[in-house]
Amino acid sequence: MALKGASQSGLARATGVNRSTISQIFDENAARLPGSQLTADCAAVLGVSTDYLLGLTDRPERPGDAIEAAVQMTEADRTSADEQLLDWFREASGYKVRHVPATLPDMLKTEAMMRWEYASFLSKTTDQAISAMRERLDVLRTRSSDHEIAISVQELDSLATGEGYYRGLTKAVRREQLSHFMALHDEFYPSLRVFLYDSRRVFSAPITIYGPLVGVIYVGRLYLAFRESSRLRSLIEHFDWLVREAEVDARDFGSHLARLMDRI
Structure with missing residues (x-):
């Protein structure tokens, strides 16, 4: 009630009961508890779940709102998706960002690579793609967040051989x-x-985990964004599994690239 700015008399009017009925609920010395209908009415007026009012959960959202907050679907339109990704990056400032890209991470691509890759996309110009890449690289240069990226060995092999x-x-x-x-x-x-x-040994769909805030799975036309803590932990554990199973550790990434350069 305090968060909603509601008074006892206002709650009584909204739920259709006498003010004395609401007062008795707040009276620590009274034995009266609200019935199921009044509990449901109070929850509806205050925008919380009945479970929250009954002390059965520490999340105040109603079931439908909780699901909406836990899983969100964002259309992966090229222009707006880039803005959405940048918003998530900014939101996660100060937290570690974990990323499994669909091909190579955009923020680490050259302009020539971007022009070749985005030339066939009609919904976004190449210059827009390059601008988004530069902005993400600027976020990296602030060093406000650590970034861990997991890429398959085969992805870089294909890049080196042009296959x-x-x-x-x-x-x-x-x-x-x-x-x-x-x-x-x-x-x-x-x-x-x-x-x-x-x-050939492990697999991952494209995902990005923005600290403890949101985990995003890329499915093509859509992003699935998870904010519920247990689902975030599952995604983090999945990424950490990829790191433990890595064929090439981060400290050896540069030398691995040098060997690939010799193959071209």
């Missing part, structure tokens, strides 16, 4: 991208740590 997803990407762009990775690793390690896992 699979990277078929048609010129040798010059591939070499520049690997060189760019090396430069960023040298500049930001250990606040930026990149681990390489073997996708």
